[in-house]
Structures are given as structure tokens and as C-alpha cells.
Amino acid sequence: MPVVHPFSTGRLARLEVAHRFLAQVVLQRGDVWFAPMEEIAAHVRTVVDKGRWSPRIDRLPYYAEPVRVR
Template sequence: MMPVRASRAGFEIFRQEFEAAYLYGGLWVPVVHPFPTGRLARWHVVAEFLEEVLARGNVWFAPMEEIAAHVAKVTREGSYSPRRVAMPQYDGLVRPVSKFG
């Protein structure tokens, strides 16, 4: 059983993940379980965080379809060349794995 912790402590990992992505110009896609948002005090912390991030003025909040459309556009224009990986990366059939050997 998880110990009761302050709302800010529960959200700290999300803040740190965002800050690292922001520092290096990366993409941050949070996966938010009800734990950090399911109670009013916790949601208040999330709302404060979002307001702080938006106040920076150089952060883009977008649904995935908008991001995909942007990548497609800059790829077409030639200003971005995504790395393409052929999948799957194996030549033959993959043997099914059985927990019994």
C-alpha cells in the first residue's frame, strides 16, 4: 500500500520529466494515471503546473494528430528529415515463446 504523501510530492516526477524534455528541446508526452489527478488537491497542483508552463510562452500543447500533421508538413517541405526504421527488424518467423519451454 502506498503511503499518503503531499500532492506536490506525487506530481514531482512529472515536473522533472517535463523540465528535462524542455531543457533539451524534446517532446514530453505525459501518461497521467488518476493518482496524480483524481483528487482536487492533486488536480490543483497539475493546474498550477500547466499555468506555469503556458506562461513561458514557448511551449506547444497539441493533440497527437496535430503533432503528426506538423511532422508530415515539415517533412514534405524538406525542413525536417525523420529517421526511418524498417519494421520488423528480423528476417524470418519469430518462434512463439512459451512459459513452459
């Protein structure tokens, strides 16, 4: 799921380049799916509930006190 900074798509010329990339490169692969976030979330919930996919969960370290830096 790409996140594109507004600098890349906020101007018509740059948006045109992004559009051409999507139309000429990405869609030609034939195995892509464009959907709103709600639809993606519903799909993920479905495959998790059916046991077909399990998300990777990265646990961030928890520090009970300040970390001392030398």
C-alpha cells in the same frame, strides 16, 4: 509530450497541482504549444513532407530464433 498516469491527475487535488504547474511554470516559458494529437500529427507530417525535420527511427533487434539465456 508528457504521458501522465491517472493516479497523478485522477483526483481533484492532484489535478489542481498539475494545472498550477502548467499555468505557472510551463506557459510562462512562452514557447510551448498545447494541441490535440490530430493537430500534432498533421504538423509533424507537414514538416517531414517539406524536409524540415526527419524523425529518428530506432530499429528493434529482430531474432529469427529464440534467444538463449545462460
